[in-house]
Amino acid sequence: MHVSPTHKPSALECRSLSKTYTATRTVLDRLDVKLAAGEFVAIMGDSGVGKSTLLNLIAGLDRADSGDVLIDGTPISTLDDDAATRLRRQKLGFVFQAFHVLPHLTLEQNVALPLLLNGLAPQRAHDMLAAVGLAGRNDDLPRQLSGGELQRVAIARALVHRPTLILADEPTGNLDPDTAHEVLALLREETKANGAATMMVTHSEAAAAFADRVLILSDGKLHAADDPQAHAARPSHE
Template sequence: MLDLISVTKTYNGRAVLAALSHHFPSGQFVAIMGESGVGKSTLLNLIAGLDTPDSGQVVVDGTPVSALGDDAATRLRRSRMGFVFQAFHVLPHLTLQQNVALPLLLNGLDAGAALRMLEKVGLGGRGGDFPRQLSGGEMQRVAIARALVHKPALVLADEPTGNLDPDTAAGILDLLRAEIKASGAAAIMVTHSHAAAEKADKTFVLTRSGLTLASVVR
């Protein structure tokens, strides 16, 4: 589903990622850990086509992302990827239904699926509410619903529970895992939390030497 092929990225003469290669199959939930500055966020940006490698290729669902122009990369992100962020990025002036419906509208899909997705994440009947009426955990549920509603092939999560208390974080990760498994998407979560990583199928540690398998949890 996702292939990294000898991906190298250098900043100010320093190789952040050096000839990184790995295959991530569909249906697998992977956590990536590592020290600050090792390149975890850079890796997510390269996968999403928000940045380009100095050499090598990022291939998503058969499409070489790093070879796409800006417009084509935007279309690929819109149709084939879903994003869950630490800071939620739920739009405050839109209702929950409108927030979740955004990927559907951008892809010309039936916006009615937004309400069904809210029901699946435990927010049924609240489509008319606004983000200001929600707790942090509820806003992250909206973010998960928005990331998954258009059935992306790849889900990218950047510290998705960093702003949540441990109990809420555990529930959010269980929900994220269940929805990813139900949709058959590949998912990559960058996290500093060992508790979060334990929810993944596999955990890798990113170092200057590449990705090292830390554990197989499930």
């Protein structure tokens, strides 16, 4: 007997997402995008076009004027504030340019935070530190680490609770090229291994080269990098 495969929802779907800051400045204009599980997508575009705004809307740090964000098939707009917070806490991981590692906590304590917030046992933090090349550093404090090592901690923390979606905002902006290469390779490898989807905002062509797809944000919409509409918006520098 033939059994039809179960349709798995996209890890992320933005439907007709719009955001206007003033009467003359529309940042996002009915934007649509989907990310599948295991997909690594880079978002590029000129400064000020709305790349960070898009991440903030997905993360729930800002509210769209219209449209919806679906995470693992669940529309955020259908949830009350508490339920939306729980879904983001369980399904999302964040990697920031500034690391946001808590200085008074050990590396293992930093990585364990998402597990504790979700009521999960903290033991996986130990394994994630090893996975990002920091085995044996569990009890070190952030001040003992280099910038590249701190970003590894941030990646471990973003992935430790096995989220559906990783949001990365200029994750290599503070790193030298060699360290950036290592961190991006690690982020891609861990994204694939965990079956997460990653949306990375970056100005760097070198960083975008690690992605499965590159999308350019221009005129409030996302275009494939080889789309003529995106060409004028694509940065020509690192």
